Amino acid sequence: xxxxxxxxxxxxxxxxxxxxxxxxxxxxxxxxxxxxxxxxxxxxxxxxxxxxxxxxxxxxxxxxxxxxxxxxxxxxxxxxxxxxxxxxxxxxxxxxxxxx
Numbered sequence: 432x433x434x435x436x437x438x439x440x441x442x443x444x445x446x447x448x449x450x451x452x453x454x455x456x457x458x459x460x461x462x463x464x465x466x467x468x469x470x471x472x473x474x475x476x477x478x479x480x481x482x483x484x485x486x487x488x489x490x491x492x493x494x495x496x497x498x499x500x501x502x503x504x505x506x507x508x509x510x511x512x513x514x515x516x517x518x519x520x521x522x523x524x525x526x527x528x529x530x531x
Contacts, residue, residue: 435508435509435512436490436500436501436508438512438516439490439511439512439515439516440487440490440491442512442515442516442518442519443483443486443487443490443515444487445519446479446483446486446515446518446519446522447480447483447484447487449519449522449523449525449526450476450479450480450483450522451480452526453472453476453522453525453526453529454473454476454477454480456529456530457469457472457473457476457529458473461473479518479522483518486515
């Protein structure tokens with residue numbers, strides 16, 4: 432499980448990096464244009480960034496979480512990893528669209 436655990440941790444860190452970039456771009460665009468759609472994207476990014484920062488903390492520093500992940504059923508472990516990777520793919524697509 433340690434390889435998959437590390438893959439999930441890397442996906443979460445990559446999510447944080449993408450979200451910081453997206454938040455900066457959307458924040459600058461909102462200050463420039465003041466569009467409600469951009470504000471919605473900015474608020475979405477801030478909430479998702481908070482969730483991913485918590486995940487980085489749990490994956491990196493929280494011993495109880497580590498124990499729970501290692502003792503969980505394999506289907507739960509794969510499910511958590513799949514969610515992190517799917518989120519990374521979705522954020523990658525949003526970043527590509529935003530920066531094109």
